[in-house]
Amino acid sequence: MASIGTVQTAVDSSILRHGRNRHRPIIPILAYRPKKSVDAWGLTNFHTVGFSRNLCEDNDGRLSLYCGSAGWRWRIKFVQATGKGSEEAESGDEQDDALHATIEKSKKVLAMQRDLLKQIAERKKLVSSIKSSIIDPESDELPYEESGGTFSSNRMATTEGDKINEDLDHESLSTSSVHSAVNDVNENPASASSEYSFANMTEPGKDLPHNEISFQSKPERQLKATTSDTVQSQDVPSAPLRSSVTPSPESFSNKNYYKWLNNATETIISDSETSTKVDSDKLKDANVGTTILSDAPSSLKYEKNKDAQESSLEENVKVQDPAGEDVKPPPLAGPNVMNIILVAAECAPWSKTGGLGDVAGALPKALARRGHRVMVVAPRYSNYAEPQNSGVRKIYKVDGQDMEVTYFQAYIDGVDFVFMDSPMFRHIENNIYGGNRVDILKRMVLFCKAAVEVPWLVPCGGFCYGDGNLVFIANDWHTALLPVYLKAYYRDNGLMKYTRSVLVIHNIAHQGRGPVDDFSYVDLPPHYLDLFRLYDPVGGEHFNIFAAGLKAADRVLTVSHGYSWELKTSEGGWGLHGIINENDWKFRGIVNGIDTKDWNPELDIFLQSDGYVNYSLDTLQTGKAQCKAALQKELGLPVCADVPLIGFIGRLDHQKGVDLIAEAVPWMMDQDVQLVMLGTGRPDLEQLLRHFEGVYSDRVRGWVGFSVKTAHRITAGVDILLMPSRFEPCGLNQLYAMCYGTIPVVHAVGGLRDTVQPFNPFEETGLGWTFGRAETNELINALGNCLLTYRQYKKSWEGLQRRGMTQDLSWDNAAQNYEEVLIAAKYQW
Numbered sequence: 001m002a003s004i005g006t007v008q009t010a011v012d013s014s015i016l017r018h019g020r021n022r023h024r025p026i027i028p029i030l031a032y033r034p035k036k037s038v039d040a041w042g043l044t045n046f047h048t049v050g051f052s053r054n055l056c057e058d059n060d061g062r063l064s065l066y067c068g069s070a071g072w073r074w075r076i077k078f079v080q081a082t083g084k085g086s087e088e089a090e091s092g093d094e095q096d097d098a099l100h101a102t103i104e105k106s107k108k109v110l111a112m113q114r115d116l117l118k119q120i121a122e123r124k125k126l127v128s129s130i131k132s133s134i135i136d137p138e139s140d141e142l143p144y145e146e147s148g149g150t151f152s153s154n155r156m157a158t159t160e161g162d163k164i165n166e167d168l169d170h171e172s173l174s175t176s177s178v179h180s181a182v183n184d185v186n187e188n189p190a191s192a193s194s195e196y197s198f199a200n201m202t203e204p205g206k207d208l209p210h211n212e213i214s215f216q217s218k219p220e221r222q223l224k225a226t227t228s229d230t231v232q233s234q235d236v237p238s239a240p241l242r243s244s245v246t247p248s249p250e251s252f253s254n255k256n257y258y259k260w261l262n263n264a265t266e267t268i269i270s271d272s273e274t275s276t277k278v279d280s281d282k283l284k285d286a287n288v289g290t291t292i293l294s295d296a297p298s299s300l301k302y303e304k305n306k307d308a309q310e311s312s313l314e315e316n317v318k319v320q321d322p323a324g325e326d327v328k329p330p331p332l333a334g335p336n337v338m339n340i341i342l343v344a345a346e347c348a349p350w351s352k353t354g355g356l357g358d359v360a361g362a363l364p365k366a367l368a369r370r371g372h373r374v375m376v377v378a379p380r381y382s383n384y385a386e387p388q389n390s391g392v393r394k395i396y397k398v399d400g401q402d403m404e405v406t407y408f409q410a411y412i413d414g415v416d417f418v419f420m421d422s423p424m425f426r427h428i429e430n431n432i433y434g435g436n437r438v439d440i441l442k443r444m445v446l447f448c449k450a451a452v453e454v455p456w457l458v459p460c461g462g463f464c465y466g467d468g469n470l471v472f473i474a475n476d477w478h479t480a481l482l483p484v485y486l487k488a489y490y491r492d493n494g495l496m497k498y499t500r501s502v503l504v505i506h507n508i509a510h511q512g513r514g515p516v517d518d519f520s521y522v523d524l525p526p527h528y529l530d531l532f533r534l535y536d537p538v539g540g541e542h543f544n545i546f547a548a549g550l551k552a553a554d555r556v557l558t559v560s561h562g563y564s565w566e567l568k569t570s571e572g573g574w575g576l577h578g579i580i581n582e583n584d585w586k587f588r589g590i591v592n593g594i595d596t597k598d599w600n601p602e603l604d605i606f607l608q609s610d611g612y613v614n615y616s617l618d619t620l621q622t623g624k625a626q627c628k629a630a631l632q633k634e635l636g637l638p639v640c641a642d643v644p645l646i647g648f649i650g651r652l653d654h655q656k657g658v659d660l661i662a663e664a665v666p667w668m669m670d671q672d673v674q675l676v677m678l679g680t681g682r683p684d685l686e687q688l689l690r691h692f693e694g695v696y697s698d699r700v701r702g703w704v705g706f707s708v709k710t711a712h713r714i715t716a717g718v719d720i721l722l723m724p725s726r727f728e729p730c731g732l733n734q735l736y737a738m739c740y741g742t743i744p745v746v747h748a749v750g751g752l753r754d755t756v757q758p759f760n761p762f763e764e765t766g767l768g769w770t771f772g773r774a775e776t777n778e779l780i781n782a783l784g785n786c787l788l789t790y791r792q793y794k795k796s797w798e799g800l801q802r803r804g805m806t807q808d809l810s811w812d813n814a815a816q817n818y819e820e821v822l823i824a825a826k827y828q829w
């Protein structure tokens with residue numbers, strides 16, 4: 001006879017195997033389980049459906065438990081077993097008195113629930129009929145509270161001090177969905193009371209619990225010999241981390257690109273077709289159960305979680321969500337549900353210097369919405385409000401020194417955010433890529449070494465991810481060591497055999513270059529040197545982290561189709577085009593999406609004060625005009641509705657083509673326009689911004705600094721956004737602009753070419769203006785046409801705005817494409 005424990009284990013491991021462990025519907029099942037003949041019931045079916053938590057009898061008379069919460073839906077179905085074992089059980093004396101009693105009881109409960117469901121259905125009908133007769137556009141609740149942040153003066157500050165990412169202080173984060181169950185134990189009082197404030201910096205060691213617990217996970221114990229080799233530090237000559245090869249993307253001709261695009265589309269389609277052909281043996285193998293760490297603290301957490309979740313489950317059984325039936329089931333189920341860990345050096349809103357932070361903050365949520373179990377791992381540069389100390393600590397060797405890592409975590413919008421705390425990451429929140437080459441390299445070594453072990457060490461929702469169906473998504477050179485460590489430390493040793501890694505190229509210009517001697521810092525077996533060693537005519541023979549990551553990763557992605565094409569050219573590959581071409585079979589471009597909650601004129605929290613207003617397609621004309629006036633006022637510019645207001649937001653460097661705008665400024669000033677530029681970066685370009693503001697004080701504003709709030713307000717308030725980037729892997733600002741009815745004028749390169757279809761005045765199609773070469777006269781020409789349309793063809797202008805605003809630019813499309821790649825990687829041997 002099976003024991004209660006056996007049944008629990010069966011249920012639990014099924015849940016775990018699919019990576020869904022947050023809701024363990026164990027107690028309610030047992031409540032309906034017959035006391036005596038447990039064998040008469042067997043778990044035969046287990047898959048996701050779109051229902052709320054509920055226990056009921058199916059049409060076929062079988063007993064099912066429906067359970068779940070936002071994004072996670074389960075049905076656990078019990079049928080009477082018909083096998084040999086059950087026959088034996090049925091023939092015994094104890095045969096089923098209790099079983100019948102239980103079934104009777106269950107039937108009564110089910111009948112009650114059926115009644116309840118009927119009532120709910122009727123009420124729903126009533127509600128929807130009322131709704132259809134009364135449409136109140138203002139009734140939508142906003143998910144955020146007003147930030148309350150305001151500028152201290154009408155003029156924009158331009159001092160160095162503005163470089164502090166001050167707006168993050170004001171950002172109100174959605175904390176309602178933060179799950180705190182895992183923090184019941186080992187919680188650090190210091191971190192629990194921490195504010196989301198840079199003033200409240202943690203001193204080294206302050207967050208560490210007094211009782212040192214150092215977990216030794218299974219793989220770690222087995223690998224000790226591999227990973228603990230001490231490497232001597234060596235003096236190395238300094239070399240630039242960036243390649244100095246400058247591409248001339250003018251040669252990325254549209255004709256060649258579109259020809260390539262046609263072929264590539266065909267390849268992608270056939271690729272995804274083959275990836276869905278699943279070898280069932282491999283599938284079985286890959287589905288090995290997720291390992292649960294049995295270390296005391298994790299199990300303790302599990303017990304506590306279990307209680308919490310069981311009681312909430314009971315509550316939920318009592319209070320059914322009538323809307324539950326309408327919730328779409330997650331599109332995936334079974335073997336294709338992945339455990340996904342995205343690893344990035346920055347993650348918005350906690351840390352952000354550019355687009356990578358935006359992607360790391362938003363893509364995981366979209367993947368989670370598709371039904372995957374998703375984690376983000378990022379460094380903890382400062383005291384963040386939501387993530388709490390998990391109590392898990394571990395020491396890693398970096399350049400022969402012991403470096404301790406502590407993990408903080410939060411569960412937000414369906415994603416486990418895990419932040420790695422270490423003295424190496426502290427006090428650099430305003431300059432996260434700062435320090436000399438070796439400092440940065442050592443930080444990334446620690447980050448990647450530790451990140452590979454997170455699935456074994458950090459229990460999220462009570463359980464570690466383990467390595468079943470696991471795929472890492474590494475981003476840019478900072479985390480390109482991760483695929484290499486996964487291979488060298490684990491897969492070469494027969495461990496984490498089914499774990500895959502995908503490396504995403506957001507910007508090939510930064511590669512983690514150095515002298516070949518840098519190899520000593522990465523702590524790898526000598527034969528791995530070849531992965532890193534690269535020769536190019538500019539840098540000569542050197543050590544290149546991106547090169548090694550590209551070779552070691554199971555799949556390589558980049559952030560647009562256009563950029564994926566450019567990366568294969570000698571102009572666009574920045575010395576890595578050879579490797580990318582050799583690995584073309586595993587390489588693909590997927591255009592970024594945007595976070596449609598954060599970047600949405602209807603919901604934008606930065607448009608709720610200081611004269612700004614939220615607006616939609618319906619209120620575009622009035623709402624956007626109001627935002628423009630508020631921006632002009634805030635900047636101290638004349639408030640004129642008819643004067644075109646032009647904007648630029650971005651890093652001030654060669655890539656973004658700020659110098660082209662600078663060259664065009666005298667021409668612009670003759671056109672009766674206003675210009676606002678927000679950016680930080682190269683000191684000479686920062687100085688240029690200040691200079692223009694000084695010279696054209698009634699028409700130009702140059703904000704030197706990083707301000708998320710100002711970026712949102714500029715996006716809403718300006719009429720035109722300039723992006724004359726020399727190269728642009730994807731570009732997010734033009735996407736944000738289009739959502740806000742702001743018209744982009746862009747150099748047709750990389751992702752800009754993919755996302756901004758040029759305006760065609762004859763057919764009234766297109767989304768903005770593009771120009772073919774990164775040259776000032778081309779920019780002027782495109783901007784001239786744009787201004788003409790703004791002034792003389794109001795209808796066409798409105799058409800452009802409307803087309804931009806009605807696009808689906810959400811991450812959901814991109815997430816689906818990522819999923820294809822992750823699944824293809826999973827079945828790749």
Ligand SMILES: Nc1ncnc2c1ncn2[C@@H]1O[C@H](COP(=O)(O)OP(=O)(O)O[C@H]2O[C@H](CO)[C@@H](O)[C@H](O)[C@H]2O)[C@@H](O)[C@H]1O
Pocket residue numbers: 353354355356358359506507559592649650651678679680705706707708711728729730731732733751
């Ligand atoms: N001074 C400032 N103050 C406030 N916010 C500022 C700011 N400067 C920039 N930002 C914000 O940073 C982000 C920049 O996004 P981009 O896509 O242009 O970035 P970036 O070149 O960093 O990223 C790289 O990665 C991304 C993501 O894949 C690619 O889209 C891109 O082409 C590639 O170069 C935007 O959200 C923008 O608003």
